[in-house]
Amino acid sequence: MTEAILKVEGLKKYFDTPKGKLHAVDDVNFEIKKGETLGLVGESGCGKSTAGRLILRLLEATDGNITFDGKNVTNMQKKELAKLRRDVQIIFQDPFSSLNPRLSVSEIIAEPLIVHKIVENKNSKLEKEVLRLMDIVGLAERLINSYPHELDGGRRQRIGIARALALRPKFIVADEPVSALDVSIQAQILNLMQDLQEELGLTYLFITHDLSVVKHISDSIAVMYLGKIIEKAPTNELFKNSLHPYTQALLSAIPVPSLKSKKDRILLKGEISSPIEPKPGCRFAPRCNYAMEKCFNTDPKLIEVKPDHFVSCFLVTD
Numbered sequence: 001m002t003e004a005i006l007k008v009e010g011l012k013k014y015f016d017t018p019k020g021k022l023h024a025v026d027d028v029n030f031e032i033k034k035g036e037t038l039g040l041v042g043e044s045g046c047g048k049s050t051a052g053r054l055i056l057r058l059l060e061a062t063d064g065n066i067t068f069d070g071k072n073v074t075n076m077q078k079k080e081l082a083k084l085r086r087d088v089q090i091i092f093q094d095p096f097s098s099l100n101p102r103l104s105v106s107e108i109i110a111e112p113l114i115v116h117k118i119v120e121n122k123n124s125k126l127e128k129e130v131l132r133l134m135d136i137v138g139l140a141e142r143l144i145n146s147y148p149h150e151l152d153g154g155r156r157q158r159i160g161i162a163r164a165l166a167l168r169p170k171f172i173v174a175d176e177p178v179s180a181l182d183v184s185i186q187a188q189i190l191n192l193m194q195d196l197q198e199e200l201g202l203t204y205l206f207i208t209h210d211l212s213v214v215k216h217i218s219d220s221i222a223v224m225y226l227g228k229i230i231e232k233a234p235t236n237e238l239f240k241n242s243l244h245p246y247t248q249a250l251l252s253a254i255p256v257p258s259l260k261s262k263k264d265r266i267l268l269k270g271e272i273s274s275p276i277e278p279k280p281g282c283r284f285a286p287r288c289n290y291a292m293e294k295c296f297n298t299d300p301k302l303i304e305v306k307p308d309h310f311v312s313c314f315l316v317t318d
Contacts (some may be wrong), residue, residue: 004031005171005203006055011064013050020277024050026227028064029302034170035196037204039218039235041211041250045275047227048207049093052173055205057081057089069170084126086116089164092175095156096198099148106130106144133162137192154185171203178213184201190217194269212254214240220308223247224273226283233309243311246284282313290315 017196025047032038040048047316052061055066057073063178066073067089076084092098099108109130131141131221137158147300148156152257155179163170173216174193178186196202214221215235222232225247231244242248270287273279282288285295294314302312 003034005034005069006032006205007065007067008051008055009065009067011051011054011066011204013047013054013059014062014069017276022276023227023278024275025054025061028224028227028229030211030222030229030232031109032162032171032203032205033201033219035197035201037206037217039214039221040205040207040224041209041214041221041226043209046224047275048174048224051224052090052175052205052207056090056173057084058090082116086167086172087170089167089169089171090173090175091157091160091164091177094180095153095160096148096180098160099156101148104145104147105134105139105151108159109133109166110149110160112163115224116167129166133166136165136196137162138188146294152185153181154188155180155188157185161189161196165196165200168200169202172209173205175207176209177206179210180209181255186213193217211250222249226278228285228312229281230312231310232302233306237306237309243309243316244284244304244313245288245290245315248264 008030011025011028011114011252012025015020028051030038032177040051042048044111050059054061057076059070061074064074074086103111108125113126113129119129125235130144134141134144139155139162139199143151143155149161178189181189190213193204195283197204206214206217218235218236220232221238223244224230225246228280231238231247238247239251242251249268252264252266268287273283273286281297282295282297283299285291300312302310303317304310305316
């Protein structure tokens with residue numbers, strides 16, 4: 001049985017605001033096995049991108065533990081963290097703002113190699129390595145001296161992927177890597193990421209709000225709502241047998257490319273709960289069609305109801 005390369009336990013991130021503490025990530029638990037992809041899904045503002053940044057220590061956690069490849073990431077000092085950067089990388093959502101406009105394609109891809117002293121600057125080996133990375137992600141050699149503003153979104157995102165691959169990492173956080181791209185380009189990038197995963201044995205945390213995209217690339221899916229994971233299951237199981245009302249509503253919103261087949265859309269009503277100093281109870285309860293009195297005053301726990309299928313809902317677990 002494949003061991004988990006990443007374990008996240010009780011992860012929390014609170015931000016101070018004038019009205020109190022904003023619970024961006026609140027007691028999140030999951031693990032990812034080596035060579036697999038976990039899709040982290042939820043609407044904007046649910047805390048999924050914050051969770052990705054916490055894992056990489058781009059943000060400091062308020063509480064919880066992150067274990068990567070057997071090492072505790074949470075308490076790592078600067079020297080250890082610098083070594084960790086070789087093994088964990090990120091592909092950002094916006095392929096334009098995440099690239100330095102003053103650097104050419106070759107300089108952007110070469111930067112991590114120089115910073116980590118893998119290849120010396122102004123060395124023939126450096127150019128060969130840059131060209132190798134460009135070839136891997138499907139960037140033409142003629143673009144080596146181009147700048148980000150001269151390229152389209154798909155090529156910019158390929159630069160971001162090449163930069164992430166430069167240090168030959170084991171694990172990549174892909175933070176909505178295709179949401180800013182056209183549909184045809186999305187398919188190209190997703191196929192590229194899958195091919196690279198097979199060739200290089202990569203492990204992904206794939207963050208997105210698009211369930212149709214995450215189905216294409218993920219082995220398992222965790223659904224997040226207002227800082228908490230409310231359901232987690234293997235991809236096929238989640239699509240065939242979703243149990244949480246919020247997951248069911250998300251799945252019902254996926255467009256069906258057919259004029260004949262009709263799909264009943266589950267419409268959510270009510271106000272979204274405030275993530276600032278949230279009251280006890282299920283955070284989805286104000287919008288849930290099946291909410292009971294218990295849902296408004298008791299926090300539901302994430303419980304395994306089937307093998308590898310976890311859900312946080314009293315309708316299912318009681």
